[in-house]
Amino acid sequence: GQQLNQSPQSMFIQEGEDVSMNCTSSSIFNTWLWYKQDPGEGPVLLIALYKAGELTSNGRLTAQFGITRKDSFLNISASIPSDVGIYFCAGTLTGNQFYFGTGTSLTVIP
Amino acid sequence: NAGVTQTPKFQVLKTGQSMTLQCAQDMNHNSMYWYRQDPGMGLRLIYYSASEGTTDKGEVPNGYNVSRLNKREFSLRLESAAPSQTSVYFCASSEELASDTQYFGPGTRLTVL
DSSP, X not given: OOOEEEEOSEEEEETTOOEEEEEEESSOOSEEEEEEEOTTSOOEEEXXXXXXXXXXXXXXXXXXXXXXXXXXXXXXXXXXXXXXXXXXXXXXXXXXOOEEOOOEEEEEEO | OOOEEEEOSEXXXXXXXXXXXXXXXXXXXXXXXXXXXXXXTEEEEEEEESSTXXXXXXXXXXXXXXXXXXXXXXXXXXXXXXXXXXXEEEEEEESSTTOSOOEEOOOEXXXXX
16 A cells, blocks of 8 residues: 655654654655544544645644655644644545555643 | 544454444535554555445455445444454545545544454
């Protein structure tokens, strides 16, 4: 199956710090998505990207669709305790099947 | 609006037992999905249903069967459970197959002894 690698695997940061994470694929995608999963819950969509080079924001979150179409980046500014969770990237070429990354676990220390 | 609901939340099975995981959505979505989530592996697609009456294999279909009972419900069956099927199972739905916004249920945590 398709492999999506996310880094870092986990992050421990102080409240107020900025966060950066990325996702790389072995092949090109037409759509990149970023999800957040809270403990005991299903993933929730944060941002969707449709075009190489696209930069999209959702509040304190900003994501970019890499120009090679094989990577994507997520930044969180001024982190707060409720940002805690696991962040997943997902990508698709055809739209029939999305492939998910391995996740980045974020811990925010108050 | 409950969104996507899954039952049960937790289940323990012995090797060889069978069970069905239930999923229902109340958003009038056409497409539904079953994923499994394992530590360090992310979510992997087991089966999906583009619309009522159709089902297709995803990335890891072996050992599973599905039924799209009607537009609302999509069940996942393990005929003879194996320890390798210990995982957290998520059901999701979307308006159409190519829709990027998939809505996920809360998950079923399954342990096979």
